[in-house]
Amino acid sequence: MYAVFYKELADHFNSKRFTILFALASLAAILAIYVATQSIRGEVSASTEFIFLKIFTISGEALPSFLFFMSLFIPIISISLGFDSISSEYSSGNLSRLLSQPIHRDAVINGKFLSGLTILSIIIVSVVAIVVGLGLRTIGVPPTSEEVLRLIVFVLISIIYGAFWMALAVLFSILFKKASTSMLSTIGLWIFFFFFMSMIASAIADAQIPLDSNSTLAMITQNAEISGTIGRISPCNLYGEAITALLVPQTASLNSAIMLISTLIEGRMLTPLPFSQSLLLVWPQLTSIIALAAICFAISYIKFMKQEIRSI
Amino acid sequence: MGQIVVETSDLSKNYNGLTAVNKLNLRIEEGEVYGFLGPNGAGKTTTILMLLGLTEPTSGTVQVCGHIPQREPIKVKSLVGYLPEKVGFYEDLTAAQNLKYTAALNGLPRGEVEDKIATILAMVGLSQVADHQVNTFSRGMKQRLGIADILIKEPKLAFLDEPTVGIDPKGIDDILNIITSMSRKGITVIFCSHQLPQVQKVCTRVGIFAKGKLIAEGPVRILKQQTSQEGQYRIEIQIADPVSGLTDMIKDIKGVIDISGPPNSPLIICSADLRSQIAKTIVDSGSSLIGMKIEEYNLEEIYKKYFREE
Numbered sequence: 001m002y003a004v005f006y007k008e009l010a011d012h013f014n015s016k017r018f019t020i021l022f023a024l025a026s027l028a029a030i031l032a033i034y035v036a037t038q039s040i041r042g043e044v045s046a047s048t049e050f051i052f053l054k055i056f057t058i059s060g061e062a063l064p065s066f067l068f069f070m071s072l073f074i075p076i077i078s079i080s081l082g083f084d085s086i087s088s089e090y091s092s093g094n095l096s097r098l099l100s101q102p103i104h105r106d107a108v109i110n111g112k113f114l115s116g117l118t119i120l121s122i123i124i125v126s127v128v129a130i131v132v133g134l135g136l137r138t139i140g141v142p143p144t145s146e147e148v149l150r151l152i153v154f155v156l157i158s159i160i161y162g163a164f165w166m167a168l169a170v171l172f173s174i175l176f177k178k179a180s181t182s183m184l185s186t187i188g189l190w191i192f193f194f195f196f197m198s199m200i201a202s203a204i205a206d207a208q209i210p211l212d213s214n215s216t217l218a219m220i221t222q223n224a225e226i227s228g229t230i231g232r233i234s235p236c237n238l239y240g241e242a243i244t245a246l247l248v249p250q251t252a253s254l255n256s257a258i259m260l261i262s263t264l265i266e267g268r269m270l271t272p273l274p275f276s277q278s279l280l281l282v283w284p285q286l287t288s289i290i291a292l293a294a295i296c297f298a299i300s301y302i303k304f305m306k307q308e309i310r311s312i
Numbered sequence: 313m314g315q316i317v318v319e320t321s322d323l324s325k326n327y328n329g330l331t332a333v334n335k336l337n338l339r340i341e342e343g344e345v346y347g348f349l350g351p352n353g354a355g356k357t358t359t360i361l362m363l364l365g366l367t368e369p370t371s372g373t374v375q376v377c378g379h380i381p382q383r384e385p386i387k388v389k390s391l392v393g394y395l396p397e398k399v400g401f402y403e404d405l406t407a408a409q410n411l412k413y414t415a416a417l418n419g420l421p422r423g424e425v426e427d428k429i430a431t432i433l434a435m436v437g438l439s440q441v442a443d444h445q446v447n448t449f450s451r452g453m454k455q456r457l458g459i460a461d462i463l464i465k466e467p468k469l470a471f472l473d474e475p476t477v478g479i480d481p482k483g484i485d486d487i488l489n490i491i492t493s494m495s496r497k498g499i500t501v502i503f504c505s506h507q508l509p510q511v512q513k514v515c516t517r518v519g520i521f522a523k524g525k526l527i528a529e530g531p532v533r534i535l536k537q538q539t540s541q542e543g544q545y546r547i548e549i550q551i552a553d554p555v556s557g558l559t560d561m562i563k564d565i566k567g568v569i570d571i572s573g574p575p576n577s578p579l580i581i582c583s584a585d586l587r588s589q590i591a592k593t594i595v596d597s598g599s600s601l602i603g604m605k606i607e608e609y610n611l612e613e614i615y616k617k618y619f620r621e622e
């Protein structure tokens with residue numbers, strides 16, 4: 001398997017694709033820093049906790065936050081690293097030659113997946129490192145140890161989230177012989193989850209509990225609860241919730257209804273949760289993403305092991 | 313007698329209802345160049361895939377170099393080289409880099425690899441382009457690189473699936489020569505083709521495949537006799553100054569079926585090898601015999617004959 005892994009890794013590093021993705025991700029990092037330095041002064045006072053994490057979460061008037069960039073780019077990077085991993089071997093006529101070498105069949109898929117994941121990790125870690133580095137220079141406040149801890153977990157979750165999209169892309173690259181079909185299907189699924197899922201969720205919620213100016217608080221919370229639950233079908237939402245809870249320690253609950261009530265009733269920002277509590281909060285989201293990634297990978301694995309190696 | 317390298321018994325493969333390979337019994341010895349001859353769809357590739365352990369047989373058993381490919385695929389694959397029908401390489405890598413990857417997959421010691429690649433590329437005539445990207449290669453060059461890709465692992469047995477398709481005559485000759493030199497190096501070769509002249513040129517033994525069955529098998533010589541017994545001989549003769557009526561005299565020889573063509577160079581069809589009788593008749597008639605050629609049935613006719621019967 002290591003031979004496959006190293007070869008794929010070397011291929012990635014030499015590819016234009018990697019250069020482009022890396023450039024895109026770095027651009028996002030620099031934009032995020034720009035946004036942060038523009039708006040951070042207005043938001044912080046001497047008493048503000050977790051100033052350093054603000055760089056990641058703050059959004060400007062026109063530009064969204066770093067977190068938003070990440071939730072946008074991680075699927076794109078993962079999909080572009082994985083969508084043709086198997087189909088390209090097929091169409092180039094390499095697969096049957098490869099499989100006639102004395103390696104186990106799963107070495108091919110494992111080696112490819114792991115090399116893709118390694119590249120993804122390198123990109124994510126570098127980008128976060130760029131933001132941290134530039135952040136240190138611009139705001140001049142070093143992160144506390146808890147902030148560092150939260151950032152590390154954030155990086156890990158991002159990699160796992162990327163692994164899910166990559167596993168999905170690899171699966172489609174096995175199901176579809178044509179790389180373009182595989183690319184479009186995966187991107188299509190991502191667009192559906194990223195843009196349309198929350199719309200669908202609120203539409204369903206509004207159909208169940210229509211809201212107007214006379215609505216009671218109970219109805220409002222019920223509506224929010226429905227749309228929140230449905231929205232959680234989308235891995236994008238799961239990831240969004242998880243990283244928000246981690247990097248905005250004030251997030252006390254991921255249940256939108258409870259959040260809504262507490263902000264409505266108390267009318268103030270909540271006190272930050274300790275790290276362990278935040279972790280506990282994102283635990284369901286985290287395990288769901290891991291499960292999704294594992295399911296996609298398992299299906300790919302089985303499909304690939306059973307597949308006829310002849311393309312016709 | 314050489315060792316048995318490939319042995320199958322009643323090997324069959326069904327693809328949802330379609331029988332691609334039907335009760336195949338093969339025995340191939342070490343050192344042979346065995347031809348799988350048959351039209352497209354005859355089941356040659358399917359047979360190879362089962363011998364490699366890349367496809368599960370529906371029934372029957374396979375042994376390759378003493379191992380069962382389905383049970384010990386890694387073992388078999390380390391002893392066997394395979395040049396697939398539509399071979400491909402990593403187009404952005406050079407010829408040498410592609411071979412290096414194969415060497416790594418085979419766990420070859422790193423130190424020896426460079427020299428070995430150079431030697432093998434020289435053997436297949438690709439030394440000049442060792443550091444060129446494969447996307448600049450012609451089909452013939454890719455096929456030769458495919459053979460190099462087999463040679464790098466020093467196999468006991470090599471499967472070449474239609475290595476000459478889509479290549480110009482010069483390229484075909486190159487490949488046939490490489491096959492011969494592989495055989496000389498002690499590699500047992502299974503050469504898959506639907507092109508008779510090529511199989512005839514390099515193979516020691518041939519098996520004719522049709523619709524998943526092995527319908528005839530044997531050394532090229534014996535196959536010829538088998539069909540000739542029930543078939544016909546064609547004898548071409550050249551006569552300097554034929555006397556009139558010679559044609560009829562030849563026609564009267566027992567066993568001559570037909571005589572056609574001009575009197576000084578007729579073509580005789582007969583049911584046995586009647587060369588001496590014909591020669592005697594001509595000389596006795598007072599004409600002089602310049603040349604005589606008995607045309608053997610070649611595989612092509614055998615091949616056509618079998619396919620007519622199918």
Ligand SMILES: Nc1ncnc2c1ncn2[C@@H]1O[C@H](COP(=O)(O)OP(=O)(O)O)[C@@H](O)[C@H]1O
Pocket residue numbers: 308310312327328330331332350351352353354355356357358359
């Ligand atoms: N994966 C497959 N699924 C269904 N049928 C197949 C498959 N592979 C081969 N076949 C069929 O099996 C038969 C034998 O094919 P093949 O072994 O490729 O023949 P050859 O190599 O002699 O041209 C053909 O009729 C082909 O259509």
Ligand SMILES: [Mg+2]
Pocket residue numbers: 353356357358397473474
């Ligand atoms: Mg074939």
